[in-house]
Amino acid sequence: MSESSTVSPIASRRRRIEIQLVVASGLVTAGAYVLAALGKNATIPPRILPFLGILLAVLTVAHLAVRVLARGADATLLPIATLLNGLGYVMIARLSDRLAGLQTTWTFIGVGAFVATLLVVQRVNDLARYKWSFLATGLGLLVLPVIPGVGFASGGARIWVSLGPINFQPGEFAKLALALFIAAYLAERGELIATSRRHYGPLRLPEARDIVPLLAAWGASVLIMVGQRDLGSSLLFFTLFMVMIWIATQRIGFLLVGFGSFAAACVAAYHLFDHVQTRVEVWLDPWSRYEGKGYQIAQAMFALGSGGTTGTGLGLGDPTRIPEAKNDFIFAAVGEELGLLGATAILIAFVLLIGGGLRAALRTRREFEKLLATGLATIVGVQAFIIIGGVVRVVPLTGITLPFVSYGGSSLVANWILLALLIRISDSSARRLGEVPDTTTIRERVEAWRLRRVEARTEQRA
Amino acid sequence: MNERIRRLTVFLLFLYIVLFAQLNVLQVGRKDSLDADIRNNRQTVRDYNEPRGEIITIDGVVVARSQRNPAGSEFAFRREYPAGELFASVTGYYTFSFGATQLERTMNDVLAGRTVEQQVKGLAALFTGADTTGSVEITLDSRIQEAARDALGDREGSVVVLDVTTGAVKALWSRPTFDPNVFAVQSDELLRDIFAFGNATPGKPLLANGYQERYMPGSTFKVITTAAALDAGVVTVESVFADEAEFLPPQTDDPITNYGGTTCGGDLAEVFIRSCNTAFARISLQLGPEAMVAAAKRFGVGVEIPIDLPRPAVARFGTVAFFEQNLPLLAIGGFGQGETQLSPLHMAMVAASVANGGRMMRPHVVSATYDHDGRLLDRTDPSVWLVPMTEATANRISELMIGVVNEGTARCCMDLAGDVQAAAKTGTAQLNGPGEPERSHAWIIGFAPADRPKYAIAVMLKGTDAEISAGTGGTLAGPVAKKVLDAALAL
Numbered sequence: 001m002s003e004s005s006t007v008s009p010i011a012s013r014r015r016r017i018e019i020q021l022v023v024a025s026g027l028v029t030a031g032a033y034v035l036a037a038l039g040k041n042a043t044i045p046p047r048i049l050p051f052l053g054i055l056l057a058v059l060t061v062a063h064l065a066v067r068v069l070a071r072g073a074d075a076t077l078l079p080i081a082t083l084l085n086g087l088g089y090v091m092i093a094r095l096s097d098r099l100a101g102l103q104t105t106w107t108f109i110g111v112g113a114f115v116a117t118l119l120v121v122q123r124v125n126d127l128a129r130y131k132w133s134f135l136a137t138g139l140g141l142l143v144l145p146v147i148p149g150v151g152f153a154s155g156g157a158r159i160w161v162s163l164g165p166i167n168f169q170p171g172e173f174a175k176l177a178l179a180l181f182i183a184a185y186l187a188e189r190g191e192l193i194a195t196s197r198r199h200y201g202p203l204r205l206p207e208a209r210d211i212v213p214l215l216a217a218w219g220a221s222v223l224i225m226v227g228q229r230d231l232g233s234s235l236l237f238f239t240l241f242m243v244m245i246w247i248a249t250q251r252i253g254f255l256l257v258g259f260g261s262f263a264a265a266c267v268a269a270y271h272l273f274d275h276v277q278t279r280v281e282v283w284l285d286p287w288s289r290y291e292g293k294g295y296q297i298a299q300a301m302f303a304l305g306s307g308g309t310t311g312t313g314l315g316l317g318d319p320t321r322i323p324e325a326k327n328d329f330i331f332a333a334v335g336e337e338l339g340l341l342g343a344t345a346i347l348i349a350f351v352l353l354i355g356g357g358l359r360a361a362l363r364t365r366r367e368f369e370k371l372l373a374t375g376l377a378t379i380v381g382v383q384a385f386i387i388i389g390g391v392v393r394v395v396p397l398t399g400i401t402l403p404f405v406s407y408g409g410s411s412l413v414a415n416w417i418l419l420a421l422l423i424r425i426s427d428s429s430a431r432r433l434g435e436v437p438d439t440t441t442i443r444e445r446v447e448a449w450r451l452r453r454v455e456a457r458t459e460q461r462a
Numbered sequence: 463m464n465e466r467i468r469r470l471t472v473f474l475l476f477l478y479i480v481l482f483a484q485l486n487v488l489q490v491g492r493k494d495s496l497d498a499d500i501r502n503n504r505q506t507v508r509d510y511n512e513p514r515g516e517i518i519t520i521d522g523v524v525v526a527r528s529q530r531n532p533a534g535s536e537f538a539f540r541r542e543y544p545a546g547e548l549f550a551s552v553t554g555y556y557t558f559s560f561g562a563t564q565l566e567r568t569m570n571d572v573l574a575g576r577t578v579e580q581q582v583k584g585l586a587a588l589f590t591g592a593d594t595t596g597s598v599e600i601t602l603d604s605r606i607q608e609a610a611r612d613a614l615g616d617r618e619g620s621v622v623v624l625d626v627t628t629g630a631v632k633a634l635w636s637r638p639t640f641d642p643n644v645f646a647v648q649s650d651e652l653l654r655d656i657f658a659f660g661n662a663t664p665g666k667p668l669l670a671n672g673y674q675e676r677y678m679p680g681s682t683f684k685v686i687t688t689a690a691a692l693d694a695g696v697v698t699v700e701s702v703f704a705d706e707a708e709f710l711p712p713q714t715d716d717p718i719t720n721y722g723g724t725t726c727g728g729d730l731a732e733v734f735i736r737s738c739n740t741a742f743a744r745i746s747l748q749l750g751p752e753a754m755v756a757a758a759k760r761f762g763v764g765v766e767i768p769i770d771l772p773r774p775a776v777a778r779f780g781t782v783a784f785f786e787q788n789l790p791l792l793a794i795g796g797f798g799q800g801e802t803q804l805s806p807l808h809m810a811m812v813a814a815s816v817a818n819g820g821r822m823m824r825p826h827v828v829s830a831t832y833d834h835d836g837r838l839l840d841r842t843d844p845s846v847w848l849v850p851m852t853e854a855t856a857n858r859i860s861e862l863m864i865g866v867v868n869e870g871t872a873r874c875c876m877d878l879a880g881d882v883q884a885a886a887k888t889g890t891a892q893l894n895g896p897g898e899p900e901r902s903h904a905w906i907i908g909f910a911p912a913d914r915p916k917y918a919i920a921v922m923l924k925g926t927d928a929e930i931s932a933g934t935g936g937t938l939a940g941p942v943a944k945k946v947l948d949a950a951l952a953l
Contacts, residue, residue, distance in 0.1 A: 247466045290501055298501065304488045305496025306504045318504050340489040344482060351478050358471050362464050374467055381474045385481065392484045 010435040014075040015067050021079030026059050029086030032314055036094040039315020054104060062111050066423060069118040072430025073423040077356045080349050081404055081419050088405030091333050094315055095326050099407050106409040110416035117420035122441040124424050128368045131184035138177035141170035142220055146227045159230050171233050172414035175379055182244045183371035190248030229275055232386050232398030238262050239382045244375050283396035296323045300332035300391050311339025326407040328399045331391045354381040357422045364429035373425045376418050503559040510537035515573040515595035517553050517565060520829055523604040525549040540646055547641040548607055551634045551670035552600055552827050555645035557653055564771055565598060572596040572831045572839065580833055593834045601630035601829045609949030610635040613942040618665055619923040620672040620806035621946055624814045626915040628844035629823025632950065636671035673807035676775040677922060680889030680935060681737045682809055682905045683798030685816060688734060688859055689851040690757030691745045699858060703727045703741040711747060711793040718743045718793055722931045734862040735870025739797050746796025751785035754792060760850040761812060768847060769825045777804040798889060810920035813907040817915030820856035822848040863887055864912050871933045872906060875940030879948040884910040888935035893925060900930045904938035910947050917950050919943050
């Protein structure tokens with residue numbers, strides 16, 4: 001095949017670095033897994049061999065997929081994801097054997113989705129064509145949990161959907177669909193929105209038809225807040241929209257108006273909804289509500305405090321005392337057993353992941369890819385900030401998963417797809433910059449073959 | 463567009479720096495206060511799987527210990543209090559999820575083997591598997607404590623016995639109290655119910671009433687007023703007070719009367735041993751707000767008593783500004799009524815300071831701590847906390863208090879075994895307003911032997927409904943004090 005015969009020193013160096021980092025993340029994960037079992041039960045974990053096998057399989061498949069399908073991509077994105085996924089798995093396995101088994105399945109599906117995404121999406125720009133489908137899908141997924149009979153609430157937020165035997169959180173996928181839509185829409189019309197000069201009194205606003213879809217997106221985030229009582233996702237969606245509009249149009253006015261109106265919506269929600277008020281009160285003072293709603297956050301504080309600088313050691317802490325430690329509060333469990341050092345490592349991993357995404361955004365020249373990469377990096381960055389910030393009491397707590405780390409299928413699969421898109425964007429700019437030979441994709445070859453046949457036929461007829 | 467993406471990068475980085483800063487605050491800055499939070503049971507969970515040292519009285523009775531649970535239990539050990547409720551005020555409880563109190567809390571590091579010294583020795587134990595826990599020896603004597611419990615019987619109140627010269631607490635008993643064994647259950651729900659019950663029970667049984675609650679001291683406070691007046695030179699032993707049934711202080715039409723409306727007066731010894739309210743109202747007004755408040759402060763009012771047990775009640779008397787506006791309250795404050803409130807421990811310390819030549823010792827319950835091999839870790843050295851009065855004044859008041867026993871309000875009941883001379887002051891703190899049924903705290907504070915004082919005592923019977931007279935405190939609390947002092951002096 002021509003693909004394997006084209007030599008690219010840059011690509012091979014990137015893949016070599018990647019495999020080294022992936023192996024390192026695998027060693028950290030395996031070491032942590034053994035230590036956690038030693039700490040908890042003072043024995044080598046009984047399922048160590050299957051665990052190592054699965055770990056090896058997952059890492060190999062993910063790395064090979066990048067090597068074959070996106071060999072020019074950034075070398076750090078995949079190892080950071082495998083490290084976060086691995087450490088998250090160790091914490092979950094340490095908390096509950098049953099969930100560990102499920103999380104293994106989710107990781108398989110996630111990596112499968114990762115490979116599938118790389119396989120299907122070989123040219124990122126193709127995705128821009130389906131922007132209206134993405135909008136419809138995104139909004140549809142958002143509405144799904146509110147529909148009686150399909151959606152159901154668990155833990156206060158109505159964000160679940162039950163289809164037959166499968167329960168999932170459509171919001172996790174909706175954020176991808178909407179990011180794709182907004183990126184495509186703004187790539188096409190950002191310039192128009194930015195330069196339009198229709199005056200409404202002292203205000204200079206874009207044409208109504210240009211801005212309507214974005215207003216719809218804003219409406220969606222308010223809908224989430226009100227309809228699903230899911231403040232974290234609402235804030236995430238909203239930040240995503242605002243950041244992307246600002247990046248695309250350079251108009252700071254959008255940011256101000258947007259955040260102003262959102263702040264107003266928040267204040268209104270605070271006065272209208274008890275659960276919002278409770279969240280804020282618990283944030284300000286969990287101690288006086290220790291026996292009630294403040295218990296969880298107080299336990300998280302205790303966990304973090306008991307971890308101190310170096311942590312209690314894996315398996316030696318008591319993170320099961322934190323309600324939802326496997327999920328929203330997994331960061332507190334990490335902080336307890338791995339201490340400030342381990343928790344900071346997680347923070348740095350997220351910073352590097354965001355940095356990798358934004359670097360991909362900076363390197364690509366295509367507006368759609370730029371916006372998409374920015375949007376995806378923002379999703380990871382803001383989502384992790386919202387939940388970690390909630391756990392450490394920087395912001396009010398809102399239930400949302402910690403990407404790659406928390407337990408949960410929807411979240412894990414969605415984030416692996418997100419990662420695949422970032423890797424794809426990174427790879428495509430490497431090709432465009434000539435760092436890697438831009439070989440044709442399978443579909444392009446099929447397409448070319450068809451075109452040649454059509455031409456041949458028309459020539460014959462002629 | 464790239465410029466904005468870079469700015470976004472900086473913004474996101476800033477968000478993570480904020481998270482990092484807050485992590486430092488929680489995991490380093492506030493670590494100690496979070497770990498010390500009484501609701502934080504993480505350490506307890508760990509501790510339940512480790513042995514924990516004993517608390518032993520000075521006469522060798524084990525009052526708290528760890529027992530190994532049967533194999534297969536959730537935790538390896540459970541806490542046991544062989545003396546039941548007898549030492550609850552001192553040992554406190556050690557719960558699974560609601561923290562610990564008293565010595566179980568303050569001496570936690572020693573009991574769990576976490577002091578620096580024990581840890582250093584424990585390094586070797588890592589290899590030998592030896593026990594690193596420590597034990598705490600308390601100053602209380604189980605025989606005096608039992609005497610206090612038996613003498614108080616089923617009445618509510620407190621008995622505190624102090625070693626006069628060292629400040630060591632020899633007995634600290636109060637009712638209602640609790641059995642710490644009940645709190646050793648290892649179940650959250652059960653504990654929640656137990657606490658709810660304990661907190662709902664009148665009389666605050668979960669608090670060590672002997673030092674964590676304060677009560678109106680009644681005429682026992684006259685010891686402080688007298689000390690202040692003698693030291694200020696406002697009165698001398700020669701001062702004479704007019705016989706009177708009532709005295710009208712300024713700023714009011716409501717006269718101060720003596721107990722039972724009797725006519726009362728004479729020299730200082732006479733008014734002290736008969737406990738004349740009118741005379742002491744005059745003395746405190748003569749001293750004035752500033753001198754009275756200063757004297758109370760010299761006796762430790764308004765300050766936390768530096769006892770080695772958590773959260774002692776802070777005594778209160780009143781402020782200069784307040785008394786200047788409310789002279790009648792200063793007048794009745796001089797004989798322990800009105801706003802005045804002290805803990806039974808504090809009143810025992812007042813008696814002890816008279817017995818100890820005017821020096822108030824720092825009270826303590828921990829005598830010494832030992833490591834698992836019986837080597838001394840730390841010993842409490844007696845120290846003077848306050849010097850509330852001169853030695854001469856202390857000696858004069860001592861004489862007055864002997865007079866109370868021999869011919870005054872405690873004549874009835876403080877005749878100690880073996881002809882040991884006691885010194886005392888009684889008090890009847892009136893709780894009812896005019897026209898209501900009579901209710902009072904009955905008090906006695908004192909020490910014995912009077913010539914070479916060994917033990918000081920405070921007995922308080924809470925909210926009795928006996929008829930109020932100058933002798934009420936003596937007749938009710940006196941016999942309790944006598945029994946306890948007899949038992950202590952017989953050792």
